[in-house]
Amino acid sequence: MSGNDSAGKCPVIHGANTEVGNDVMEWWPNSLNLDILHQHDRKTDPMGDDFNYREEVRKLDFDALKQDVKDLMTDSQEWWPADWGHYGGLMIRMTWHAAGSYRVADGRGGAATGNQRFAPINSWPDNGNLDKARRLLWPIKKKYGNKLSWADLLALAGNVAYESMGFKTFGFSFGREDIWHPEKDTYWGSEKEWLATSDNENSRYDKNRDPESLEDPLAAVMMGLIYVNPEGPDGTPNPLETAKDLRVTFGRMAMDDEETAALTIGGHTVGKCHGNGNPDNVGEAPEGADVEEQGLGFNNKVTRGIGRDTVTSGLEGAWTANPTQWDHGYLEMLLDHEWQNVKSPAGANQWEPVDIKEEDMPVDVEDPSIRRKPMMTDADMAMKVDPEFRKIADKFRANPELLDDAFARAWFKLIHRDLGPKERYIGPEAPTEDLIWQDPVPKGSTDYNVEAVKEKIADSGLSISDMVATAWDSARTFRQSDKRGGANGARIRLAPQKDWAANEPERLSRVLKVLEPIAAESGASLADVIVLAGNVGIEKAAKAAGHDIVVPFTPGRGDASEEMTDADSFQWLEPLSDAYRNFLKKDYNVQPEELMLDRTQLMGLTGPEMTALIGGMRVLGTNHGGTKHGVFTDREGQLTNDFFVNLTDMAYSWVPTGNNLYEIRDRKTDKAKWTATRVDLVFGSNSILRSYAEVYAQDDNQEKFVKDFVKAWNKMMNADRFDLE
Known part of the structure; x- marks a missing residue:
C-alpha cells in the first residue's frame, strides 16, 4: 500500500467528541460549564412538545397494570431465575435504589425521573444486576406504552412486590415523568474510583472520617453506593460506627432514627444478598459492556452466575427464614441470636449466627431441600448494638403493628419524597392524609379585587x-x-x-x-x-x-x-448564595458563578432567563444589603437594559480590587464608574453568557428585554403552583 493511499482510513472523527482534547473543559478547565442549564434539552425527548404524561397516565387502567406487575413476581424467567420463584426482593431493591439516591440538601436524585436507566446510576456497583429487574419489566412497559412512564413503573414494582408478599402499603401515586438523557451534571462526589475509601485524596470526609463531615450535598458514604457500606465503614465491620453513618446518610435523605430503623428492618425482611461466587468473574457494568450485551451488564461468562451462584454485592444469604413473605421474623432472627463476623464466598465481610437450628434457616433459592445460613450486614448489626436503634428495634418487636405502620409510612415517603406536594398525586391509591414532609399549603382565596x-x-x-x-x-x-x-x-x-x-x-x-x-x-x-x-x-x-x-x-x-x-x-x-441579588454568605471552594448555575438549574430557569433576570434585578436595585455591585446604570429603579449596555461597552475597563470585587473604570479618565462581582462580570467574560448579554444590549432589543424579564419573572412566581396543573 502506498504512503498516500487512503483506503481503509476511517471517514469519521473517532470518539464522537468524547475523547480527551475534544471538549472545551479539557483545554480550558477554568472555563464556566453551562451544560447543567441544558440538562434536559427538549431535543433529547422523543415524545414531542405536545405530549403531556400527566394527562396520559390518568387514562391508565390502574387495576390491570397492578395485576400484571403482581403476576410478574412469580413468573420466573430462565435467563434470570427468581430467588425462590419470586422476584419481590429484586424489584424492591430496584425501587429502593431508584428512590434512595435522593438527598434533601439539593433535592436531586430520587425516583421521580426514571434516572436509574442512565449512567452513571445504571452502572453503580451498588446497582449491580438491577438492569435485570428493569429488563424483566420491559414487557409491561411495552404493553402500557405512553400511559406509563419508566419512572412510575420503577417505583410501582417495589410497592406491588411488598403487597404480593403480604404487606399492606400506605398507598401509591403516579405522575413521575421520564427524562431522556443522563443527569451527568449532578454532583455525586469527587472520587475517581468506585467505592473509594475515606483515605482517598478526594475523600468526601475530613481526615478523621467524621460522619458529620460528609461533604454537602452528598448522602451516600462512598462513590457508587446508595447508602452505607454493608460491610462496615470503609469495608471494615464496626456496627457502632456504621450506626453513625446510618444517621447521617438517612438524615440527609430527610429520615429520622425511627424511619431509618423501620426502613432497615422492613427492607431486609424480604429478599437476600448475592455473593456466592468469585466477584472477579463478573463482567463490565451496563455502560461499559459491549453491544452484544444489549444494555445488560454485570454478566458472568466464566461460571454459571445466576440463581444460587449470583454475585451482586458480594455478601451472601437471606435475613429471614421466609424471604418471600412479610412477617416479623427479621427482629427475631437479629435479636435472638449471637452473631460473628465471617467472609462470604465472594470474600465480603458479613455476620452469621453463632448457633442456629436448621429449621430456622432459609432454604436455598433453587432447592428447597437445602438449608442455608442467614446473614446480617453491618447496618443490621447496628440495629442490635447501637443503644438508640436498639430501643426502636425492641419497641417494634414488642408492637409489630407499630413496625408495620412505621415502615409503610417510611417506605411511602422514600418512593414519593421527590414527587412533590399531594396536589401532584395521581391514581386511585393516592392517600388523602396530609403529611408534613409534603409541605402542605391550604388553598388560598381567589375572591378578592x-x-x-x-x-x-x-x-x-x-x-x-x-x-x-x-x-x-x-x-x-x-x-x-x-x-x-x-x-x-x-x-x-x-x-x-x-x-x-x-x-x-x-x-x-x-x-x-x-x-x-x-x-x-x-x-x-x-x-x-x-x-x-x-x-x-x-x-x-x-x-x-x-x-x-x-x-x-x-x-x-x-x-x-x-x-x-x-x-x-x-x-x-437556605440560599447560601444568590447571584440574582448578588449575595454570597461566605467564600466557598467553588466560584460564585458556579453556584449561580447550580441554583439556576434547581429553580428550573434557562441560561437566557437567568441572564434577563439578573440584568433586570441589578438595575432595579435589589442587591442584598443595598450594595451597588453590578448596578451599571445611572437610572436605578427603572427596568432598562443598562446592565448589558454598559457591561459590553468598550469605553470601560475592568480591574480587580479585592476578593470577588472589581471596579469598572472609564478608560479616558481611569476613574471608577461602578463596582462589580464575579457573577456580574461573567456575563461579559463567558462566551455563551456574553452572547445572551449582547442580545439584550442591542439598541433594538430594549422592549424584548423587558418582555423576557417579565416572562421569566412570572415563571418563577408560579413555579410551585401545582394547583394550576
Missing part, C-alpha cells in the same frame, strides 16, 4: 427594591428537583426562613408589616400579596423606563402555618 390590592401596595410607601426583593426571596427557594419551596405558602414569614441571612431579616420584617394588613383587609393570602408586590414594583420600574406593561398574575396561593412546616427539613433550602 386584585387591582384594589395592587393600588394599596403601590400607595404603601414601599420602594421598588423592597417589593421586588421580597417577592424574589419568597419564590427563589423553589427546587424543580423535588418540587419543594417557592412562594406558595408564604413560608418566608415563618422559621427558619424569616431568619435566613439571605432574606435580610430586618428588611423582611419591615416589608411584611406593611403587606400583612393589606392581605388581612382584602381577603387575599399574604403569599399572593407578596407576589403582587413584586409585580407592582416591576410595573412601576418598567413604566419609568417607558414601557407600559402588566405582569401576569394568578391568585389562589395559600398561607401555610407553623404546624404545616417541617422547620428542620426546610433548613436545607
Whole structure:
C-alpha cells in the first residue's frame, strides 16, 4: 500500500467528541460549564412538545397494570431465575435504589425521573444486576406504552412486590415523568474510583472520617453506593460506627432514627444478598459492556452466575427464614441470636449466627431441600448494638403493628419524597392524609379585587427594591428537583426562613408589616400579596423606563402555618448564595458563578432567563444589603437594559480590587464608574453568557428585554403552583 493511499482510513472523527482534547473543559478547565442549564434539552425527548404524561397516565387502567406487575413476581424467567420463584426482593431493591439516591440538601436524585436507566446510576456497583429487574419489566412497559412512564413503573414494582408478599402499603401515586438523557451534571462526589475509601485524596470526609463531615450535598458514604457500606465503614465491620453513618446518610435523605430503623428492618425482611461466587468473574457494568450485551451488564461468562451462584454485592444469604413473605421474623432472627463476623464466598465481610437450628434457616433459592445460613450486614448489626436503634428495634418487636405502620409510612415517603406536594398525586391509591414532609399549603382565596390590592401596595410607601426583593426571596427557594419551596405558602414569614441571612431579616420584617394588613383587609393570602408586590414594583420600574406593561398574575396561593412546616427539613433550602441579588454568605471552594448555575438549574430557569433576570434585578436595585455591585446604570429603579449596555461597552475597563470585587473604570479618565462581582462580570467574560448579554444590549432589543424579564419573572412566581396543573 502506498504512503498516500487512503483506503481503509476511517471517514469519521473517532470518539464522537468524547475523547480527551475534544471538549472545551479539557483545554480550558477554568472555563464556566453551562451544560447543567441544558440538562434536559427538549431535543433529547422523543415524545414531542405536545405530549403531556400527566394527562396520559390518568387514562391508565390502574387495576390491570397492578395485576400484571403482581403476576410478574412469580413468573420466573430462565435467563434470570427468581430467588425462590419470586422476584419481590429484586424489584424492591430496584425501587429502593431508584428512590434512595435522593438527598434533601439539593433535592436531586430520587425516583421521580426514571434516572436509574442512565449512567452513571445504571452502572453503580451498588446497582449491580438491577438492569435485570428493569429488563424483566420491559414487557409491561411495552404493553402500557405512553400511559406509563419508566419512572412510575420503577417505583410501582417495589410497592406491588411488598403487597404480593403480604404487606399492606400506605398507598401509591403516579405522575413521575421520564427524562431522556443522563443527569451527568449532578454532583455525586469527587472520587475517581468506585467505592473509594475515606483515605482517598478526594475523600468526601475530613481526615478523621467524621460522619458529620460528609461533604454537602452528598448522602451516600462512598462513590457508587446508595447508602452505607454493608460491610462496615470503609469495608471494615464496626456496627457502632456504621450506626453513625446510618444517621447521617438517612438524615440527609430527610429520615429520622425511627424511619431509618423501620426502613432497615422492613427492607431486609424480604429478599437476600448475592455473593456466592468469585466477584472477579463478573463482567463490565451496563455502560461499559459491549453491544452484544444489549444494555445488560454485570454478566458472568466464566461460571454459571445466576440463581444460587449470583454475585451482586458480594455478601451472601437471606435475613429471614421466609424471604418471600412479610412477617416479623427479621427482629427475631437479629435479636435472638449471637452473631460473628465471617467472609462470604465472594470474600465480603458479613455476620452469621453463632448457633442456629436448621429449621430456622432459609432454604436455598433453587432447592428447597437445602438449608442455608442467614446473614446480617453491618447496618443490621447496628440495629442490635447501637443503644438508640436498639430501643426502636425492641419497641417494634414488642408492637409489630407499630413496625408495620412505621415502615409503610417510611417506605411511602422514600418512593414519593421527590414527587412533590399531594396536589401532584395521581391514581386511585393516592392517600388523602396530609403529611408534613409534603409541605402542605391550604388553598388560598381567589375572591378578592386584585387591582384594589395592587393600588394599596403601590400607595404603601414601599420602594421598588423592597417589593421586588421580597417577592424574589419568597419564590427563589423553589427546587424543580423535588418540587419543594417557592412562594406558595408564604413560608418566608415563618422559621427558619424569616431568619435566613439571605432574606435580610430586618428588611423582611419591615416589608411584611406593611403587606400583612393589606392581605388581612382584602381577603387575599399574604403569599399572593407578596407576589403582587413584586409585580407592582416591576410595573412601576418598567413604566419609568417607558414601557407600559402588566405582569401576569394568578391568585389562589395559600398561607401555610407553623404546624404545616417541617422547620428542620426546610433548613436545607437556605440560599447560601444568590447571584440574582448578588449575595454570597461566605467564600466557598467553588466560584460564585458556579453556584449561580447550580441554583439556576434547581429553580428550573434557562441560561437566557437567568441572564434577563439578573440584568433586570441589578438595575432595579435589589442587591442584598443595598450594595451597588453590578448596578451599571445611572437610572436605578427603572427596568432598562443598562446592565448589558454598559457591561459590553468598550469605553470601560475592568480591574480587580479585592476578593470577588472589581471596579469598572472609564478608560479616558481611569476613574471608577461602578463596582462589580464575579457573577456580574461573567456575563461579559463567558462566551455563551456574553452572547445572551449582547442580545439584550442591542439598541433594538430594549422592549424584548423587558418582555423576557417579565416572562421569566412570572415563571418563577408560579413555579410551585401545582394547583394550576
